[in-house]
Amino acid sequence: xxxxxxxxxxEVTEMGQxxxxxxxxxxxxxxxxxxxxxxxxxxxxxxxxNNNVPIDDSGxxxxxxSAKMPNASFSTLKIQPSEPRDSAVYxxxxxxxTGGVSKNIQYFGAGTRLSVL
Amino acid sequence: RKEVEQDPGPFNVPEGATVAFNCTxxxxxxxxxxxxxxxxRKEPKLLMSVYSSGNEDGRFTAQLNRASQxxxxxxxxxxxxxxxxxxxxxxxNTDKLIFGTGTRLxxxx
Numbered sequence: 001x002x003x004x005x006x007x008x009x010x011e012v013t014e015m016g017q018x019x020x021x022x023x024x025x026x027x028x029x030x031x032x033x034x035x036x037x038x039x040x041x042x043x044x045x046x047x048x049x050n051n052n053v054p055i056d057d058s059g060x061x062x063x064x065x066s067a068k069m070p071n072a073s074f075s076t077l078k079i080q081p082s083e084p085r086d087s088a089v090y091x092x093x094x095x096x097x098t099g100g101v102s103k104n105i106q107y108f109g110a111g112t113r114l115s116v117l
Numbered sequence: 118r119k120e121v122e123q124d125p126g127p128f129n130v131p132e133g134a135t136v137a138f139n140c141t142x143x144x145x146x147x148x149x150x151x152x153x154x155x156x157x158r159k160e161p162k163l164l165m166s167v168y169s170s171g172n173e174d175g176r177f178t179a180q181l182n183r184a185s186q187x188x189x190x191x192x193x194x195x196x197x198x199x200x201x202x203x204x205x206x207x208x209x210n211t212d213k214l215i216f217g218t219g220t221r222l223x224x225x226x
Contacts, residue, residue, distance in 0.1 A: 031212060042218035043161070043204070050212065091160055097212065104149055104208045108160035 002026070004109035006092050012115045018080040021112045024073055025094030033106060034067055034077050035091040043091070049075065050097060082116045089113050120144060121217035123205050129223045134195045138220045140188040140205030150181055151206040152190050155219065161204055164190075195224045 005024040013019055025032045033048040047057040049069045057067070064083070069075040079086055093106040123140045130136045142150075150167035165172065167179040167188055178191040188205055205217040 043216040045213055048212060055212065095212075104212070104214065105151070105163055105166070106214060108162070110160050 004092055004094050004107055006090075006109035006112050008112060009110060010113045010115075012117065013082055014117050015083055016081045017116075018078065019082045019086075019114060019116075021077040021090050021092075021114070023075045023077070023092030023109060025075070025092070026096075026107055027073070029094035029096050029107075030072070031095040031097040031106075032069060032075050033093040033095070034075070035093065035108075037089045037091060037111075046077070079114075082114075084116045087114055087116050119217075120215045121205055121207050123217040123220050125218060125220060127221040127223050129225060130195055131225055132195055132197060134224075135191065135193045136195060136222060137192075138190045138203055138205075138222075140190075140217055142186050142188070142205075142207045142215075144207070144209050144215075145183075145186060146209050147186075147207045148210040149208040150179075150188050151208075151214070152177075152179060152188075153204040153206055153216070155202045155204055157201075161216075164203070192222075195222075197224050197226065200224045 007022045031050050034046040035043050037043045046059045047067045052069045067077045089111045091108050091111045093108045095106045121142050128136055152164040153161040154164040155161040165174050167181050169181055171180045176193045180189045200223050202219040202221045204219045207215045
């Protein structure tokens, strides 16, 4: 049973370049979350989707960040232009949203480790 | 004040020891609670949910005190493989999970 799949696993780029991170949620899950993790700030929610619709993007740091979910099995997080302070691990997580809060269990992908030089 | 606060540690304990982690949360409307485990350079994974009456899963026991807005995790008979960061997670009846910054545990032989 495949879990959440993220690509690439590692990305090294230069300041000013466009970066695209990809995520395939668990099949059948209808909520998808993008997080960023740094030593200083821990795990921060950037944006999440329910049924492919963006619900809350208040965690997106600035306009350089954008996310899309064109269908139930694919999402992208794009940074353009990238800056050194964007260096972090970016996680995607998915969940089957059934309405019961006790089941609000999210499953994480292995993450993309981004380094912006 | 952070929404979920944890002692960052590290907690360094010998094999076989009992260790306890604490967590406090600020939103009294929080509905569900979890402990996630994160190994070095890996993703967070659900360790256990935390129920009002407290619950146990093998060597792990989780407790919730709603009045004090306090959650705990007890690990008995620590194993080397328990070395990881333990994340306290709170949900306030929305889709969002709020993660603490984690408590690092290192179990030594």
